[in-house]
Amino acid sequence: MIYSNLEMQTKIYDHTSIEERWQKTWEERKLFQNMAATVAPGDDWLYLLFAFAYPSGQGLHVGHVESKTALDILARFNRMHGKKVFFPVGWDAFGLPAENYAIKTGVHPAETTRNAIHTFRRQIKRVGISYDWEAEIATSHPGYYKWTQWLFLELYKKGLAYQGDGMVNWCPSCQTVLANEQVVNGACERCETEVIQKKMKQWFFKITDYKDELISGLDQVDWPEATKQQQLHWIGKSEGHEVVWEVVDGAGIPNGKSIKTFTTRLDTIFGVTFIALSVKHDLVGEIRPLGKEAQKYVSEAVIQSESEAKRSGSKNGIDTGTKVKHPITGELIPVWIADFVIGSYGTGAVMGVPGHDGRDNEFAKIHTIKIERAIEGNQENSSDLYEGKGVLTTDFPNFGGLTSEQAIEKIEAEPTYSGVITKTTQYKLRDWLISRQRYWGTPIPIVYDPEGNPHQVKEEHLPWTLPTDVDFKPTGESPLTSSKEFHARVEKLYGKGWRPEYDTMDTFIDSSWYYLRYGSARDETQFADPEQLKALLPVDFYMIGPEHIVLHLLYSRFFTKFLRDQGYLKFDEPFTKMRHQGMIMGPDGKKMSKSKGNVINPDEIIEKFGADTLRVYEMFMGPIESDKPWDISAVAGVYRFLQRTQTALLSQVGEAATPDHPEFLAVRRKLHQTIAKVSSHIPALKFNTAIAALMECLNLFERANRAEKFVLPDGEVRAWTQLIAPFAPFLAEELYQIAVGTTGDEFISVHQSVWPEADAELSAETAFEIPIQIDGKVRARLQIAADQAEDEAFVVAQAQANAVVRRWLAGKKPAIRYIPGKIVSFSTQA
């Protein structure tokens, strides 16, 4: 007996008992569980995905509830339309917070993580999110990270995972390498310590191999424009020319060395008055002469991190005394070293055009370098002069008077410049540095022979398990160095003198392929079953916060394209449609944070008002994608709405319909209109207006019922309970089961029922109120029966007969316009 206390129903909305009862029932009946096992040919699947979450010790946040509920509504709505819905959940369980906690308290990250996941799972179930728990995954589980390691080895075998040397960002406090994106204004994003540069041997993924496809693929997806723009900006494709400048000796004779610069404005080459090298440029220290002062400057500048120069916007620099030869004019140009030149972009050197570039202009003025104008009609120090339309000044033989476009074409066509000036494309995107000197992550499946050469861990040794006997305390070395078991394992399997790779992988790797694993979460033989992949992927709808979008999406797209090229996947882009939820702000309108004391705890709201209220309130707050402040009294308003809904629907059960009620058709019309509205607003993600429509419907019903007892036909009572099911699944289940009179075990959930359809005839309005506009102002309104709305002559005659209209139009001959069913417009002008 699933429903034992029907009789106890009263007018009181007892959210706690309702929600406990149905959570238990759904769980016992395994509603919507293990869906991937039901994959069959010809299925119409909808794959809904929520951003992989880190199971933090803080537990569920109201922000999580918002996006999870939005997806849950889509899941329930689509299931009721007969679609098979795949709606899995998992945990991005490796990561720094658990490790930092371990350093502080000694509690093993595995334990912290396990507890946090338990908390999240309990809270999510309480909110009624209809996840498929049978497909649950956690990146820290060997059954998962075995395949993360497999992915690494696939990349390694194709040469896309390689070891490289280079300057890396090092956080002295966290004792780890940081990716560029983890450096914010020159400081560690986590602890805000100033980041320094350090040279280390690291593993990289060659994402740059896919740079062009990562740009073009954006045309295939339905994503917010801003997200696409951010991706493009990160990849930073820029077309221009590389120019080789020959270094000359004191007599002006080339000495065999050269400097390359990159420019997007080749036409300004005639205005070059200096060349500037980055302090990290290879030639710094090599070119002669380099005076003592310059030596000193360079060493200071190298010590001073580049990021500091960036922040201060400084324009320091020094003349090296060296000169290069202008490839076109033959003029000798001084070479400077300048801190505003970025070592890692382009060639690490720029041609200085102070006549046409604001930044170069600033530098030239400070250091009194000649400023020369090459193009007419532009502001002296502006960089916005170009649109390909500038005209070169007449000072340049063969080029004077040409437009920028013509000059560039001419240079490109001139054989003399072949190999000196070359059309080229630059990208900001760098290869992905994936090594982390951290414990709580996926071990890199590499071992080193006694000579120090890397070898891949044999596939039969996967999962290459993370040792547990480590010292978390930061020493500047990877914690795995301290594991005895790890060393013993490698020597036993690979031979004496062999050692493991001590670094772990960036957790972005774990979280950038997880959506491929859900369908085969327990498969120990392959990373994903091809049949599952074919049926479920790509992801139809992805809901993800706006904060992590650039890298996670770029990496996910890279993996997808790589695995496609290996023949594992048949699609190019992993996420067909994506939207971002807004942030829920504290009641003070500020971002919620513990220090501000404005955090709303979902458990407290559920305790007091119930999960249904929490869900409906968060959906009612406003558009899903915008930021919204929390308003506790509005929560109570939603609670009242659910309570009134219960009262209204309970009053209908077991009663005979009241066709003689004067409002009978009006209320039913409203209900059918509401069915139509809710049905169209849900797929459009307009949850707030769908709920407003349900409120309007209830208001009209209550007004009619107040005047005289009102009872809807049975089917419409059931339809009403179905309409609220996606939003308030617990209350809807309760009312639906009462409405259908479920007894014993013949239980079919409201969430398994078929979504109601609006009756077009019933929902059609019988009368319109048509405004009458005179010169753009509404002066009167007309009541017109629906069957007269198409009759223009009649409507216009009615309008003209209106007393107010006659007063306004007295003595005038207006132009008349009638938009059927919308408006009558009189115009007295012209």
Add this chain to the structure above:
RNA sequence: GCCUCGGUGGCGGAAUUGGUAUACGCGUUAGACUUAAAAUCUGAUGGUCUUACGACCUUGUGGGUUCGAGUCCCACCCGAGGCACCA
């Protein structure tokens, strides 16, 4: 500086994409019920002027297109997020 969103009552927000601006909710206020309060229910609620009928104003600002503009066009102001000495 660049990119992307936004700007509508006291507040959160609606507006079928050019056709009744302010739906729905909150708040406020008057009332009912109550010994009282809470809860619940009912009515009012953009602004100014007016005894009233009503008039005028109102979607960040200023122009424009149109019979008609929150919606389209031009210029600007303000806010949020992202990127940024990227050559």
